[in-house]
Amino acid sequence: MLTFTLRRLGLFLFTMMVLTLLSFSLSFLFPGDTVINHSGQINATATDLAKLNEAYQMDKNIFRQYTAYLQHIITGDFGQSMSSQSPISNAIIELLPATIELSLVALLIAMLVGIPLGFISAINHNKTSDNAILSFAMIGYSIPVFWLGLLAILLFSIGLGWLPSSGKISLLFEIEFVTGIQFIDILLSDSPYKWQAFNNASAHIILPACVIALAPATIFIRLSRAAMIEVLATSYIRAARAKGLSFQQIIFRHAIRNALIQIIRHVGLQFANLVTLAMVTEVIFSWPGIGRWLIESISQRDYTAIQSGLLALSCFIFIVHILTDFIYAALNPLARGNSHGS
């Protein structure tokens, strides 16, 4: 397990270096002055500019410039937003948790719906229910998320009036910012309207989370179906059947666990996909997350925000990736011995 951890840590550091190198080079590629792109201080005076050049070591060679940039990043100084002139790190701290929250809920929904459906489909291999589930998966996967989002708003918010269409909580509730994860903040707050707020926040998250969850859920259906079919064909299942175990015993005791291990490996990969979907969905549902902020920054040509936002987001996705690797390794001792990174 130690070598496994070290290996993953090494991979993390290396990837982070590549990522920072990329965001560093973006400053050169974007139009405008490099040091202004780094810092986002568009209204800098001559003295400010001299200070910035000094801080980012712009007069030194490119390697020194990169280390100076890295130092800024490591100390949490991502520069300031060109459009609002407020520190980007603040925006990230404020907005990233909302995206994490939305993505996690969506992931949970996708897994809770997708995996059981996939199993059912595999157990009824080549029967009507299997075909029905597979067609549903195909349709679900083909629907563009922005269209689905608008449709969901039209039906559930405007038509039926069941669920709200924008934001993460009604503006009436004042929830103090502690972690940024709304549900935790609500539970921590001492507002007399705590439970109202909780209900309200739950109602707000259902639509966007379901919209995001649809595509990953269909992938989980197919993954778990394939994994289950594979497991059901293994010799130990046949052995168990030969021993006279009932069908339920075989499925619940042996097949599910072994199939799940295969799926967990893919959760990390799916998460990256899911965050991309979340970025689009955030715009449609006015969800105050980092995706919406990034897309707004792009339309406002806020280069500093774009590069730092991308860095933070990709860093987060990578961390999730590594975490799922760890979970996989913890559940499956065979994976720990893998000499190559999976």
Add this chain to the structure above:
Amino acid sequence: MAVSMMNFKFIPFLTVTALISLIMGCNEGNILSLSERSIIYCSEGSPETFNPQLSTSGTTSDASAKQLYNSLIVYKGSKNTLAPSLASSWHVTRDGKKITFYLRQDVNFHQTGYFTPTRKLNADDVLFSFNRILDKDHAFHHISGGQYSFFQSVKFSELVEKIEKINDFTIRFILKRNDSSFLANLATDYAVILSEEYGQQLTIEDKQHEIDILPIGTGPFKLQDYRVGSLIRFYRHDEYWQEKAKIEQLVYDISPSKSNRLTKLLAKECDVSSYPIAHSTIAERSDLKLESITSLNVGYFGFNTKKAPFDNKLVRQAISLAINKKALIDTIYQGQAARAKSILPETSWAYDRNTPELGYNPVRAKSLLEVAGYAQGFTMDIWAMPVQRAYNPSAVTMAKLIQADLKKIGVKVKIVTYEWSTFLRRLSMGEHQSFLLGWTADHPDPDNFFTPMLSCTSREKGSNRTFWCNKEYDELLKKALKTTNMSKRKSYYAQAMTIINEEMPLLAIAHSKRFQARGTDVKGDILENFGGISFYDVYKNNEVSSTNEITAPNKKEKVVD
């Protein structure tokens, strides 16, 4: 093995059950109450300041004036007569140059996280508020830019000689000349009273600029939180000098996108929405209500009375008679404007219902042209403004409709348009023959329509682009300003309107309306007569929503306006 399998199976299941039970089960007694006691208003933009003295932008005064502040006097009732507010009474000397206000003694300022008042409102606060505008050496005059657009536009500092504090609750304005629009100016949303004590505190803390960002006033609500581009949160001012507001919390959900506001309204995420689109959709829903109020503006078709053939009043009358106003209003404003009889909107107190209106009569128009010696018709140009305004959403289309109307009486029309600033510059040089333009009043005093649009003095400096000058008309305006007797003023203005309709320097076409949509459970007036909004009287009544179905059939009639 068995235990771990149990985990796999039941953890998600347990989470879901726990979630569902949380969502369903926790119906405490006060569940509905927070939203019942609050109003969410979907507003169209972020205010740049919370001090209406500084800005004439509607967004700013909507978010500040009637919510956070009071003025000395206000307009009240359907007739829009002046009524006491912070001043319990006032007295004007016979020459109209000294106006004394007697202040209420029980007025509390807001107590907020950033300021705790130790005294009630007194003459110092009034002095502070007005000296900030008038006195260029005042410590707060240049804070937030030093531009007091409304007061500069009415030349307030040229009018007021000085302000005297007689005693703690009596204050006297001394004017350089008699001007009956003075009281009207004090009753506008812009003439609010700030706290002098708060100003002092900020001076000590050296944070003077906060006076307009973290406002302290006497109004029915106090500011709790403001996030630019996102929300404004107001709490009720519990120590309000009148009966306190019925709702406890007022939230402005800042939603600049029109379709976004509509979605939120339909999804019940806001109770009230400003400037709604899709009026017919809203009107169809039994749970929503569309309201409108005629704004103080006018869109008009003006003639350059210095240029032939419009130096002849018969020609002006003929052209006016040939224009089908109703068709213009239906097409250009999509029926969302009131037809203008004269330059003054019906919502003004000085509006006289008996004002004659030149109707649509192409036959008479033709005969008038013959009398004027243009039996064969002539060619003219219409200058159409290039920008969209509430009083004229599409001037070029309007010009085309007029072109078609005038063709019927043999007048050929060339439509001219320039880029906005060029348009205004060339217009002021009088290069045009006729033009489509409009006027939005800064305050409800009728003089704000008559003088700037058509008086002789505003030919050179003002915005009288008809270059029409009528001594009799000007005399009436002067008389009307000299008296404070409302019915006398009204009759002077009625006479002035008769002159306009006879002389026809311009043809008033429409007064556009301000629209607002709300859920039917929201009660109380929000739209003010002069286009502003106030949430003081608003409350929610959910009981009524259950009887909605019964009253639904009637609703349709009410919705159509």
